[in-house]
Amino acid sequence: MTKSSEDSPSRRTFMTVVIGLISAVIGVAVAIPILGEILSPLFKKRDIVWAELGKIDDLKKIEPLTPKFVPVYFRVKEGWTINTLPRQVVVVKDITGKLYFFSNQCTHLGCPLHWIAARQKFLCPCHGGMFNVLGKVVGGPPPRPLYQWVHKVNSGKVLIQNKFIDNPKDRGI
Numbered sequence: 001m002t003k004s005s006e007d008s009p010s011r012r013t014f015m016t017v018v019i020g021l022i023s024a025v026i027g028v029a030v031a032i033p034i035l036g037e038i039l040s041p042l043f044k045k046r047d048i049v050w051a052e053l054g055k056i057d058d059l060k061k062i063e064p065l066t067p068k069f070v071p072v073y074f075r076v077k078e079g080w081t082i083n084t085l086p087r088q089v090v091v092v093k094d095i096t097g098k099l100y101f102f103s104n105q106c107t108h109l110g111c112p113l114h115w116i117a118a119r120q121k122f123l124c125p126c127h128g129g130m131f132n133v134l135g136k137v138v139g140g141p142p143p144r145p146l147y148q149w150v151h152k153v154n155s156g157k158v159l160i161q162n163k164f165i166d167n168p169k170d171r172g173i
Ligand code: FES
Pocket: 106, 107, 108, 109, 110, 111, 124, 125, 126, 127, 128, 129, 140, 141, 142
């Protein structure tokens, strides 16, 4: 008695390999979107959010050309959690009464700045960068003036966005 071709080991092996390959392809096709959904928060840019800084009437009362460091707290989604990120806003009023909302980060490598009242300058402790009260570079390696936070006034309150006005590529600070 001869074996039929349907029962031959090579045909059975071939069918097993084909079924295995089809199963693997289906498995990968199902797994990729699921994994993408699970991992995507890790690769997303930080949310753009608003945080309250204070009442505009109070901020307008600050002394002209005397910076006031005010903390803000951004509530942002990072990965699967919501975190509170504290940041500093340096509020400056010029002699016409206009308010500026600067970042306290040096524009060289990001060190936090100190206001030196006796010299009327922001000083960077890292490499000696200096800025005048309106954020202009007056010494050291910083390549550009101080960044300014995106802001708006809503119902008498100043709101700050976690983004700089003049550096739109820096999203989600
Ligand atoms: S980080 Fe401020 S001068 Fe380098």
